[in-house]
Amino acid sequence: MPGISRKVATALAVTASTALLATACTGQSSSGTQDDASKDTTITFWHAWSAPNEVAGVKALIAGFEKAHPNIHVNVVGNMTDDKMNQALRAGGSKAPDVISSFTTNGVGKFCSSGALVDLNPLFKKAGIDPATTFPKAMSQYTQYDGNRCAVPLLGDAYGLYYNKTAFKKAGITSPPKTWSEFEADAKKLTVPQGDTYKQLGFMPNYHGWETTTEHYMGQFGPTYFDASGKSTIAGDRAVADAFTLQKKLVDDLGGFKKLEKFRSGLGDEWGPKHPFQTGQVAMQLDGEWRLGMALDAKPDFEIGVAPLPVPDDKADQYGKGYITGTIAGIAATSNKQNAAWELVKYITTDTDAVVGFSNAIHNVPSTLAALKSPKLRYDPRFKTFLDIAADPNSTTSPASINGGVYLTTIQQLGYDYESGKVTDLKAGLKKAAAQIDTDIAQAK
Amino acid sequence: MAATYTLRAKHRRSRLRTLAFLSPWLIGFTVFFAYPMISTVYFSFMHYDGFKPPTWSGTKNWKYVFESYPFFWPALRNTLWLVVIMVTLRVLFGLGIGMLITKIKTGTGVFRTLFYLPYLAPPVAATMAFAFLLNPGTGPVNSMLEKIGIPAPGWFNDPDWSKPALTLMFLWGIGDLMVIFMAALLDVPKEQYEAAQLDGASAWQRFRFVTLPNISPIIMFAVVTGVISAMQCYTQPLVAGKVASGVIQGAGTMFEPGYPEHSTLTLPQLVYNLGFQRFDYGSACVVALVLFALSMAFTALLMRRRGGLIQAGD
Numbered sequence: 057m058p059g060i061s062r063k064v065a066t067a068l069a070v071t072a073s074t075a076l077l078a079t080a081c082t083g084q085s086s087s088g089t090q091d092d093a094s095k096d097t098t099i100t101f102w103h104a105w106s107a108p109n110e111v112a113g114v115k116a117l118i119a120g121f122e123k124a125h126p127n128i129h130v131n132v133v134g135n136m137t138d139d140k141m142n143q144a145l146r147a148g149g150s151k152a153p154d155v156i157s158s159f160t161t162n163g164v165g166k167f168c169s170s171g172a173l174v175d176l177n178p179l180f181k182k183a184g185i186d187p188a189t190t191f192p193k194a195m196s197q198y199t200q201y202d203g204n205r206c207a208v209p210l211l212g213d214a215y216g217l218y219y220n221k222t223a224f225k226k227a228g229i230t231s232p233p234k235t236w237s238e239f240e241a242d243a244k245k246l247t248v249p250q251g252d253t254y255k256q257l258g259f260m261p262n263y264h265g266w267e268t269t270t271e272h273y274m275g276q277f278g279p280t281y282f283d284a285s286g287k288s289t290i291a292g293d294r295a296v297a298d299a300f301t302l303q304k305k306l307v308d309d310l311g312g313f314k315k316l317e318k319f320r321s322g323l324g325d326e327w328g329p330k331h332p333f334q335t336g337q338v339a340m341q342l343d344g345e346w347r348l349g350m351a352l353d354a355k356p357d358f359e360i361g362v363a364p365l366p367v368p369d370d371k372a373d374q375y376g377k378g379y380i381t382g383t384i385a386g387i388a389a390t391s392n393k394q395n396a397a398w399e400l401v402k403y404i405t406t407d408t409d410a411v412v413g414f415s416n417a418i419h420n421v422p423s424t425l426a427a428l429k430s431p432k433l434r435y436d437p438r439f440k441t442f443l444d445i446a447a448d449p450n451s452t453t454s455p456a457s458i459n460g461g462v463y464l465t466t467i468q469q470l471g472y473d474y475e476s477g478k479v480t481d482l483k484a485g486l487k488k489a490a491a492q493i494d495t496d497i498a499q500a501k
Numbered sequence: 502m503a504a505t506y507t508l509r510a511k512h513r514r515s516r517l518r519t520l521a522f523l524s525p526w527l528i529g530f531t532v533f534f535a536y537p538m539i540s541t542v543y544f545s546f547m548h549y550d551g552f553k554p555p556t557w558s559g560t561k562n563w564k565y566v567f568e569s570y571p572f573f574w575p576a577l578r579n580t581l582w583l584v585v586i587m588v589t590l591r592v593l594f595g596l597g598i599g600m601l602i603t604k605i606k607t608g609t610g611v612f613r614t615l616f617y618l619p620y621l622a623p624p625v626a627a628t629m630a631f632a633f634l635l636n637p638g639t640g641p642v643n644s645m646l647e648k649i650g651i652p653a654p655g656w657f658n659d660p661d662w663s664k665p666a667l668t669l670m671f672l673w674g675i676g677d678l679m680v681i682f683m684a685a686l687l688d689v690p691k692e693q694y695e696a697a698q699l700d701g702a703s704a705w706q707r708f709r710f711v712t713l714p715n716i717s718p719i720i721m722f723a724v725v726t727g728v729i730s731a732m733q734c735y736t737q738p739l740v741a742g743k744v745a746s747g748v749i750q751g752a753g754t755m756f757e758p759g760y761p762e763h764s765t766l767t768l769p770q771l772v773y774n775l776g777f778q779r780f781d782y783g784s785a786c787v788v789a790l791v792l793f794a795l796s797m798a799f800t801a802l803l804m805r806r807r808g809g810l811i812q813a814g815d
Contacts, residue, residue: 145552146551170550171553172552266747319638321636321637321638321658322637323747326747459779459780459781460779469571476762495565499784500780
């Protein structure tokens with residue numbers, strides 16, 4: 057290299073590389089801000105809702121907040137995906153959100169352990185609010201990880217059973233099933249074959265049948281998922297094996313995996329008007345509380361019934377419980393307006409009237425114990441089933457994990473392999489899945 | 502002495518001028534290639550979740566990806582399948598269509614347009630359309646096959662048929678290759694065909710000894726660019742898997758790419774999944790480096806082998 061000596065060139069290259077690496081985007085975790093929430097300020101709120109009634113509900117919620125806090129203005133950005141939120145929380149900057157609301161609880165462990173969202177425990181303490189007595193147990197559980205409460209429930213989702221009352225009458229079934237064995241018998245009675253497919257299927261048990269995910273089934277069996285040291289317990293947990301066995305039996309009894317998959321692939325999509333429950337193609341459906349409004353909007357030619365999901369025969373006394381999840385809210389660690397942001401989070405998640413108003417607007421389950429009992433709640437009488445499931449102390453959720461919902465994906469993957477017959481030895485499959493979960497968690501630490 | 506000094510100054514000015522002209526490329530190379538490349542190698546040895554500062558983890562990420570991450574090997578196999586099968590079929594099909602259209606006497610413009618149009622369809626829209634057409638339960642393709650007594654495949658819902666279904670979709674969007682091959686075919690000197698014909702060469706011999714040597718650089722171009730784009734295949738398998746699985750992200754639900762049974766999982770999907778969904782940037786960097794090394798290896802292999810395809814002076 058004439059002109060510049062080789063040594064100088066090497067030194068330059070090394071310096072440039074080091075400088076580039078040193079300035080690499082390494083993220084940051086703010087230790088809190090000293091902003092004055094009583095002064096005039098504007099904060100940014102990102103949420104995921106997009107349907108017109110939902111957007112109107114958010115607008116009304118924020119209007120209520122701005123009325124109560126005239127000095128804090130909220131710049132609302134809707135229809136945000138989790139991926140975009142993740143990137144914005146990492147990158148920060150003037151356009152990044154101060155407050156986020158995500159549709160899934162699966163990211164909570166990741167948000168808390170990484171420090172992407174601030175720990176709200178000190179703020180709750182300062183405000184004199186006890187989360188344990190404010191939120192239902194399951195919701196309180198899924199918004200924290202390892203003692204760090206970096207998220208708050210903002211309305212919830214409770215899973216129950218929708219059934220076609222007209223089809224029930226036709227099949228001579230007088231009431232919704234309360235145990236899984238009753239459910240199995242009803243699903244068979246309600247199945248009407250047509251050639252090599254179905255005129256009406258009693259229940260779509262396949263794990264790709266939208267909300268029929270492993271964790272939703274397992275919620276009824278009460279699994280623990282992890283032991284005190286954080287190791288996966290699924291290999292030895294009877295609840296998990298029972299849930300898998302039941303689902304596989306349903307798959308086999310109702311026609312077999314291939315036949316069911318072919319039927320499923322021809323059904324309308326989950327969020328469209330041709331949802332198979334709404335069209336009468338499937339007589340029973342495991343789903344969240346939002347389905348009621350959607351099904352009623354589709355004006356089906358049958359009567360819709362709603363009930364809690366069945367429970368195992370030996371746990372009949374727990375009938376009424378369900379799987380609980382929901383939307384969460386949190387404050388970005390990169391925000392420099394965390395005090396003002398806390399005012400917004402506190403209002404939208406703990407003010408009973410605000411929570412009730414938002415629940416009325418978007419037909420989700422209220423996320424505080426006070427709001428669940430509020431006389432201001434307006435709902436179809438059938439919606440009460442979901443309110444009861446949410447308030448049921450036996451209702452369960454899936455715990456937060458350091459790598460988010462990766463363990464649920466691993467369990468779900470085993471579910472796909474087991475239902476399709478790719479895995480035949482369930483015990484060995486569960487053992488392998490548990491080992492994988494532990495490895496994935498070790499990798500994330 | 503003065504003359505030597507003037508000469509040196511002249512050389513220096515010349516070097517500076519060269520550097521000035523090269524600087525846009527040098528800046529681009531540093532910012533968009535060298536820096537990301539060095540960073541990727543650096544982060545592949547770090548534990549980094551994108552929030553906390555990275556910490557040294559040695560070869561942990563490499564071990565995890567190769568030994569414990571269950572999706573790596575299926576994704577690698579799928580990517581290689583696409584590279585070998587799909588690229589071969591695309592080149593053969595593109596060349597075939599190109600040859601057919603150059604032979605057509607009337608309506609060439611119409612056929613060119615018809616074959617080129619699908620290439621313009623946005624990848625997501627094209628995939629959604631194919632997922633609809635190939636739906637095993639309600640798709641028109643299977644209805645037709647069933648009517649004529651052919652067993653209808655599960656297409657995107659069957660792990661054995663999902664990659665052939667993807668290939669079929671990529672063959673449908675062959676317009677880009679067809680245009681390139683047509684230009685190359687029309688460029689073959691007519692005199693060579695006339696001479697071959699006078700020597701009594703058959704149609705196959707004319708193709709083998711006249712057409713093929715003339716268009717070999719274009720075949721090489723099509724293969725190399727095809728291999729690179731197959732390596733980067735992301736959108737179409739992701740959308741196809743997502744639509745066919747019926748899982749739409751909502752409260753409490755999630756979607757891991759690869760439906761059904763990892764059969765549509767590709768390496769770029771893993772980079773996204775590990776980096777931006779699991780926040781495991783270190784492992785994502787390992788997969789990205791594997792992808793880069795594979796692309797380089799395939800390209801180098803093809804370029805070394807080009808002697809058989811590209812003649813001297815091409």
